[in-house]
Amino acid sequence: MIAEKDRSAKSRAIVWFRKDLRLRDNPALEVAYKAGKEIVPVFIWNEEEGGQWSPGAASRWWLHQSLKDLGQSIASQSGKLILRKGSAEDILPQLAKSVGADIVLFNRVYDPAGQKTQVSVETALRRTGVTSESFNASLLNEPWEIKNGSGKPYQVFTPYWRTSRSGIYREPLSYEPSKLTFNDTDSKTETLNDLGLLPNHPWHKKLYSHWTVSEDEGHRMISRTTEEVTRFYSNRRNTPSVDGTSRLSPFLAWGNISPRQVCHAVLHADDRSGSMGENKFLTEIGWREFSYHLLYHFPRSPENPLRPKYAAFPWRKDAKALSHWQFGKTGYPLVDAGMKQLYETGWMHNRVRMVVASFLVKHLLLSWSEGARWFWDTLVDADLASNTQGWQWAAGCGADAAPYFRIFNPILQGEKFDGSGKYVRKWIEPLRDFPSKWIFKPWEAPTSILSEQNIVLGQNYPHPCVNHSEARSRALDALSTLPKN
């Protein structure tokens, strides 16, 4: 810990930003503030760090916007966010020396590559006589704090959450960000554009019309959540045509806001309304925590199934089928609508994520890792813990996963969760006025309806790429090749 005597000294601390791109409820900033330090804020972009899990295109877009916002907030307090490119292990000791900082403060990340970097940074700093200290800014509980009765990590959500749920009462930090003292050092910095985060492909331009990325917007979205979402959450969360979920996920992914702030706001609103909807909502925050718990304890899970026997699953390789899925051309309207929502907005409704994921691994018999990679590149909320857990759940090979033999029928899922087809109509232009009765299975519509609607299957809307019953049998056959236990 920083010594009390340092409080009066005019010494400097580097705050190394990672996935905590905010000024409020940021433990590294709070510690610097309480120690009376002048803060030298830095963000280091290392494209190499994550290896195959280096942030994808949509995530980089979000990062670019977040750094812009953070830089502006710091500038409004007479400071300068230093941006650097390269290895944190090399940069931080040099920077500490050049700005005269005696300590580097940062908030921890939990992905395997990020953790490795943290250890290297701590060692490199120690070698040069600079202290470092790290904190938890992005979870309610540290992944290692929660253990089952035998001292092992949980692999089932319900007992995990029973043990860890009290974390929702952890209060956000209460310091006043405007009191932070930032240093306006003339230290070398890259420009934001130099980091090269914006994709070359113009695809990302669409994202501007769907998202405003800033810490303040994160808080506006939290207020929207407590005022409009949580009360009806239990009823609306599964209806993709309704704006019934919080859409906080990308703000949480890069730390524009913290889960403590979300829980605090929801619990506070709960006090006023006495409603129960919030509890279901907080359970979803619990799934995020559970995902981090799993990733921490099973760091190879982004590449390897948690249930080892699934490593031998006879996945197919089929580039054409994968491309049909990626670009919403499977011929199954609910699946295609989801994939179009993803490509258009960088986000997809959770119910539809489950349906499209199931379709890939069961109907198309393509590996969950192919799907995880596409999501990784296209989701603005791409998060290694939640994405891995979501995909392994869908493929039946994860902790507390949906059994592989339970195969979502994309037609029935549409009828159940998108009743009249409003969601499908929104995302699939040729089906905009298609009658509800056939909207999830246009190939069964009478010829007269197809011609009335100007639909020529195979031309302006695809034939189904697989037959549901045949695909179902093929998936079950594939499953039967695995050992029973």
Ligand SMILES: Cc1cc2nc3c(=O)[nH]c(=O)nc-3n(C[C@H](O)[C@H](O)[C@H](O)COP(=O)(O)OP(=O)(O)OC[C@H]3O[C@@H](n4cnc5c(N)ncnc54)[C@H](O)[C@@H]3O)c2cc1C
């Ligand atoms: C195949 C698949 C892949 C996924 N990949 C990601 C991902 O990369 N990043 C990501 O944040 N979520 C992922 N999810 C989980 C979930 O779909 C999203 O968190 C959710 O849709 C985000 O929308 P929201 O903020 O409106 O959620 P809300 O319903 O409002 O939930 C509030 C918060 O709880 C958390 N949450 C909700 N559901 C889950 C869940 N099932 N698992 C973990 N956390 C959850 C999120 O942080 C979310 O912002 C994935 C789910 C599946 C099935």
